[in-house]
Amino acid sequence: MTETASPPATEAVDAPPVRSRPRIDPARWRDFSLVPVIFVLGVIGFIVSPAFLTQDNLIGVIQQSTELGLLVLGEALILISGRMDLSLESTIGLAPVIALWLVMPAHGARFAGLELFPAWTAIPLCLAVGAAVGATNGFLILKLRVNGFIATLGMLTMLRGLQVGISEGRSIGNVPESFAYLGKAEWLGIPAAVWICLALFAVGGAALGYLRHGRALYAIGGNPEAARAAGVRVDRITWIVLAVGGVLAAFAGILYTGHYGAVSASQGNGWIFQVFAAAVIGGISLRGGRGTLFGALTGVLTLQLVINVMTLGGVPPLWTQFLNGMIIIIALVISRFTSGEKQD
Amino acid sequence: MAVESDDRAAVHAEGIVKRYGPTVALDGARLTVRPGEAHALVGRNGAGKSTLVSVLTGMERPDAGRVTFGDEPAPGWGDTAAWQRKVACVYQKSMTVPELTVAENLYLNRFHGERTIRWRSLRERARELLAEYGVEVDPAARIRDLGVEQRQFVEIARALSFGARLIILDEPTARLDAGGIDRLFGKLRSLRAQGVAFLFISHHLQEVYELCDTVTVFRDARHVLTAPVAGLAEDDLVGAMTGERAGAARTARTARTAGEPLLRAEGLAADGHFAPLDLTVRAGEVVGLAGATASGNTAIGETLVGLRAPDGGRIAVRGRPVRTGSVPHALDAGIGYVPEDRHREGLILGRSVAENATLAVADQLGPMGTVLPSRTRAFARRMIAALDIKTTGPGQPVSGLSGGNQQKVVIARALAREPAVLVAIRPTNGVDVKSKGALLGVVREVADGGSGAVIVSDELDDLRICDRVLAVFHGRVTTEFTGGWRDHELVAAMEGMGSETSPGTQDTAGTEGTAP
Numbered sequence: 001m002t003e004t005a006s007p008p009a010t011e012a013v014d015a016p017p018v019r020s021r022p023r024i025d026p027a028r029w030r031d032f033s034l035v036p037v038i039f040v041l042g043v044i045g046f047i048v049s050p051a052f053l054t055q056d057n058l059i060g061v062i063q064q065s066t067e068l069g070l071l072v073l074g075e076a077l078i079l080i081s082g083r084m085d086l087s088l089e090s091t092i093g094l095a096p097v098i099a100l101w102l103v104m105p106a107h108g109a110r111f112a113g114l115e116l117f118p119a120w121t122a123i124p125l126c127l128a129v130g131a132a133v134g135a136t137n138g139f140l141i142l143k144l145r146v147n148g149f150i151a152t153l154g155m156l157t158m159l160r161g162l163q164v165g166i167s168e169g170r171s172i173g174n175v176p177e178s179f180a181y182l183g184k185a186e187w188l189g190i191p192a193a194v195w196i197c198l199a200l201f202a203v204g205g206a207a208l209g210y211l212r213h214g215r216a217l218y219a220i221g222g223n224p225e226a227a228r229a230a231g232v233r234v235d236r237i238t239w240i241v242l243a244v245g246g247v248l249a250a251f252a253g254i255l256y257t258g259h260y261g262a263v264s265a266s267q268g269n270g271w272i273f274q275v276f277a278a279a280v281i282g283g284i285s286l287r288g289g290r291g292t293l294f295g296a297l298t299g300v301l302t303l304q305l306v307i308n309v310m311t312l313g314g315v316p317p318l319w320t321q322f323l324n325g326m327i328i329i330i331a332l333v334i335s336r337f338t339s340g341e342k343q344d
Numbered sequence: 345m346a347v348e349s350d351d352r353a354a355v356h357a358e359g360i361v362k363r364y365g366p367t368v369a370l371d372g373a374r375l376t377v378r379p380g381e382a383h384a385l386v387g388r389n390g391a392g393k394s395t396l397v398s399v400l401t402g403m404e405r406p407d408a409g410r411v412t413f414g415d416e417p418a419p420g421w422g423d424t425a426a427w428q429r430k431v432a433c434v435y436q437k438s439m440t441v442p443e444l445t446v447a448e449n450l451y452l453n454r455f456h457g458e459r460t461i462r463w464r465s466l467r468e469r470a471r472e473l474l475a476e477y478g479v480e481v482d483p484a485a486r487i488r489d490l491g492v493e494q495r496q497f498v499e500i501a502r503a504l505s506f507g508a509r510l511i512i513l514d515e516p517t518a519r520l521d522a523g524g525i526d527r528l529f530g531k532l533r534s535l536r537a538q539g540v541a542f543l544f545i546s547h548h549l550q551e552v553y554e555l556c557d558t559v560t561v562f563r564d565a566r567h568v569l570t571a572p573v574a575g576l577a578e579d580d581l582v583g584a585m586t587g588e589r590a591g592a593a594r595t596a597r598t599a600r601t602a603g604e605p606l607l608r609a610e611g612l613a614a615d616g617h618f619a620p621l622d623l624t625v626r627a628g629e630v631v632g633l634a635g636a637t638a639s640g641n642t643a644i645g646e647t648l649v650g651l652r653a654p655d656g657g658r659i660a661v662r663g664r665p666v667r668t669g670s671v672p673h674a675l676d677a678g679i680g681y682v683p684e685d686r687h688r689e690g691l692i693l694g695r696s697v698a699e700n701a702t703l704a705v706a707d708q709l710g711p712m713g714t715v716l717p718s719r720t721r722a723f724a725r726r727m728i729a730a731l732d733i734k735t736t737g738p739g740q741p742v743s744g745l746s747g748g749n750q751q752k753v754v755i756a757r758a759l760a761r762e763p764a765v766l767v768a769i770r771p772t773n774g775v776d777v778k779s780k781g782a783l784l785g786v787v788r789e790v791a792d793g794g795s796g797a798v799i800v801s802d803e804l805d806d807l808r809i810c811d812r813v814l815a816v817f818h819g820r821v822t823t824e825f826t827g828g829w830r831d832h833e834l835v836a837a838m839e840g841m842g843s844e845t846s847p848g849t850q851d852t853a854g855t856e857g858t859a860p
Binding site for chain 1: 424425438439440441442443444448449452453454459460461463
């Protein structure tokens with residue numbers, strides 16, 4: 001780490017640019033603005049309850065962050081390229097339901113499937129459903145040019161309804177072993193889901209930072225006309241990003257289903273609010289072109305820690321919803337001032 | 345097919361025709377720019393300059409005509425990369441991504457075959473590129489942290505890095521201050537020495553004389569004149585733009601004896617828009633604020649009506665101070681406003697004539713906050729009669745009216761409160777010739793009826809009804825015309841050739857008189 005932030009731009013005009021000194025972009029610092037917040041939450045958690053700093057509790061918090069984290073990862077990519085997708089919260093429930101419906105035995109179990117495909121295809125099918133949902137959103141937004149907010153809001157409701165229709169409003173248990181494995185396995189004493197989630201964030205972050213198409217997302221979100229003028233295939237890349245968002249939501253559905261052993265009819269219901277809150281707290285701009293995946297990840301952890309500390313502190317369950325909303329607003333205000341930038 | 349164009353030209357265009365529906369934007373236009381030349385393209389609004397730029401950069405396909413670069417024909421339509429190697433345009437609107445660094449903007453989407461981006465080498469290449477063209481900007485800085493001037497340098501460097509040897513600059517100085525303009529010009533001169541040609545589009549003739557060798561004038565979609573700048577009298581240039589020979593005197597209204605001061609602004613200023621200004625509008629007087637786009641005259645108008653908060657200064661109406669930066673206070677004080685863009689600020693298109701006309705006086709249409717339909721209609725009928733609005737009745741939606749009649753509804757709304765002073769910004773924008781006269785007649789009548797009026801415009805026709813015209817250039821009032829003025833004098837003042845400069849000055853550097 002260097003000692004100073006960058007000099008103001010005016011100095012650079014008068015003096016020739018300094019050659020050797022490594023510079024720290026002030027934008028980099030913004031990504032770390034939630035790290036002290038997370039630290040403070042840890043201290044508060046420790047004071048509130050001795051159970052906070054136990055391995056079980058911390059692993060629990062992180063595991064609960066994985067499913068939300070994957071949704072935030074997908075939403076962050078979409079937001080950076082200047083779009084939004086509200087339907088992710090329905091995809092997390094619908095994709096596993098359709099996959100299981102296609103592979104589950106037609107007779108015997110409480111939930112009668114179609115048994116069209118062998119059980120091992122459940123995961124690829126689930127991911128394909130996610131991609132299809134994202135591609136449909138892309139068709140609506142990019143081909144038909146309808147308003148993205150309302151289109152994906154409509155998709156949210158429609159997909160939720162489709163899930164309820166297919167599953168007849170019930171939870172689906174007895175999921176195939178292969179489908180449940182990733183959600184409940186432990187690798188090196190830590191849930192596999194955590195490793196996978198971290199790996200996906202790392203891959204996503206590297207792609208955004210070091211690949212031509214990753215950088216194109218920032219250009220598209222920051223100034224689509226400039227991106228188009230520079231030869232970026234704006235619509236195609238946006239479409240791919242929407243599909244990737246759907247795939248990530250479907251993958252979150254796989255982990256969630258494995259974790260709890262069943263797909264509930266309300267899986268993911270109401271999550272989209274937390275997804276957006278985590279992304280914005282983590283420094284992703286709703287107007288596109290700004291933010292990093294590291295920031296988004298810290299946003300997720302911040303939210304989950306707050307909820308955990310509240311639970312440990314013995315907040316009456318009837319008040320958690322009120323406090324949840326209040327804390328998101330407080331976290332927004334804090335991150336607004338620690339990052340020093342408007343969250344427009 | 346014989347190519348008879350000049351092989352040495354950086355770009356040669358001839359016989360270019362471009363129509364948008366019934367409008368002919370370019371009618372057989374031609375232009376030749378030679379390597380290393382600074383070529384100015386001037387003309388009034390609507391002369392076809394922007395359309396020609398779109399054609400020369402491959403953004404629009406002409407209906408007829410031919411463009412060649414050097415001895416090669418223009419690239420195929422839609423082949424963006426090939427066009428970028430031939431010609432680049434630096435628009436008034438920045439084509440950079442503000443959140444990204446200078447280095448990344450320079451090489452956006454062309455990271456040279458590497459699978460992953462190597463930031464260090466990218467910054468190094470950006471540094472070399474910037475150094476090659478003498479642009480002293482830190483490649484690691486984010487574009488949003490740069491000033492307008494440095495952003496333009498970055499865009500010019502990027503354009504050159506594609507291999508383009510012709511750069512089109514669309515009003516590059518509009519958003520620069522004097523020092524920035526000097527530095528930009530210095531940069532352009534040194535690039536010309538490297539063989540880069542410039543097509544310079546400007547509303548400021550002073551800059552044309554300072555920087556360019558050759559000037560081409562367009563008027564009404566046609567090529568009018570191409571001549572070396574040295575040896576071209578300013579009068580002739582302005583004459584070519586207005587289509588009126590210098591000396592053909594046209595007398596505007598003579599100043600009448602104006603009444604008591606109605607509106608008085610003292611030391612009114614807005615940083616970056618206009619310098620401190622004193623303005624008095626008297627009863628019975630129409631004052632014009634003339635200025636080209638981005639000259640600051642619109643900002644002055646918007647400040648007077650409270651849309652824009654000034655950085656300093658006072659406004660008083662009939663001697664009573666008005667809170668600045670607040671539209672309701674300005675309205676209450678008696679400042680009526682006819683906005684520039686009637687669709688965005690002026691009218692609620694789906695609603696009726698009556699509703700639109702009475703929007704500002706809803707509190708006078710019934711007791712205790714109610715709005716009585718009968719009074720609304722009666723009020724609207726009075727306005728329709730007074731302003732001769734062509735409508736089927738007060739209930740007709742405004743969207744069904746012609747442009748001129750829509751604008752009359754806007755004026756009706758402004759007049760509904762019987763303002764002491766009416767401020768109109770480009771009141772005849774997009775209105776046909778016949779309605780123009782009627783609208784301006786209404787403004788004139790308002791003044792003749794004992795109120796004051798201010799017209800902010802760059803249209804000579806709008807300004808002709810004024811008793812006094814203040815020419816605004818780069819945020820300053822440079823010249824005041826009282827009584828009769830000639831078109832070319834006013835145009836020259838709006839384009840930055842102040843009246844202090846004697847007509848016919850050809851010395852390219854001798855026009856400091858009006859520089860801010």
